Amino acid sequence: MKTFMVTIAAVILLMVFPMQNVQDIVNSHKIERFDEIAYSACQRARTDGRFTDSNISRLKSDILSEFPDVSEDEIIIDVTTSMKYKRFEFDRREAIGYRIGVPIKRIVNLGRFLGINDEDNRFTYIMEGYVLSEALE
Amino acid sequence: MKIFIITVAVVIVYSFTMVFAQDYRQAQRNSYRLKYVCEELSATGAAFYDLEDYSEGYTIFNTEEGIKAIKDQLINLLSVDSSLTPIDNSYWLEPIKYKVYFYDDSGVCKVYSNGSFEREKAFMYGSTHEDDLTAYNTVIFDPTVVVSINAGSARFRVKFLDVIPDIIRSSSHEWEGR
DSSP states (O other): OHHHHHHHHHHHHHHHHHHHHHHHHHHHHHHHHHHHHHHHHHHHHHHHTSOOHHHHHHHHHHHHHHOTTOOGGGOEEEEOOSOOOOOSSOOGGGEEEEEEEEEEOOSSTTTTTTTOOTTTSOEEEEEEEEEEOOOOO | OHHHHHHHHHHHHHHHHHHHHHHHHHHHHHHHHHHHHHHHHHHHHTTOBOHHHHHTTOOOBOHHHHHHHHHHHHHHHHTBOTTSOBOTTOSOOSOOEEEEEEEOTTSEEEEEETTEEEEEEEOOTTOEEOOSSOSOOEEOOSOEEEEEEEOOOOOOSOTTSOOOOOOEEEEEEEOOOO
């Protein structure tokens, strides 16, 4: 009986590792998809000369479809919406800036089982930078 | 007792495997991101060209402005300081090295290393671009800007593994259908 109980305890403990491995793969896939979505939005902004309303809406809906556990309010979208134009001399003021982020809500699988609060078991993934406008004046 | 000892051994092995797998995925993500940075910088470099030549049907890159923009954007996208050393929030550990190649209608390829002019050489369309940092060679048919970045080694916490090679990515942006 003692051996049986130790075996059960060992199996439960060892289950943490494959479960965490699966969680890491899921999170990694989510971040890669988020990168792709954000890159695509940035390239659209480059040709449009700014982040248009339709571009921002599409960005939000793409993120929401990929992150079903995230609400619209939790998405960070801080982007240039004023028109920027292509310049033939480098001028940082004519760049289209972006800061786009999304919360990743479960870093450690079985977090509660291991005594980790939901608030601590998350982080916000942010992409930040700028692209140059291709829009002609 | 036997089961306990085996469990402890398996936990240790699992821990190393899990840490390595996490580091590997993080390295892979940052390698993709580095590729995006190369794409972005090559597009930036190709955005500046001489308007007078362009009006006559030639595309001659304004390498001075292109390099100025690339330097600024690289600092912004890779979180490095002006000496290309990664700052605190950067994934990378070692100073970044990068090369930019400008091929245009002048028939001269200008090469910049870490933002400074390095050399120039004559070329013809149809010749092969040979990169100093990667083994990737591509044929140049149109005015093209190639950016190659060596971001150094990735972050791996399991130290007893063989040394993992530097992460180097390259991308080109070309003007088609002139």
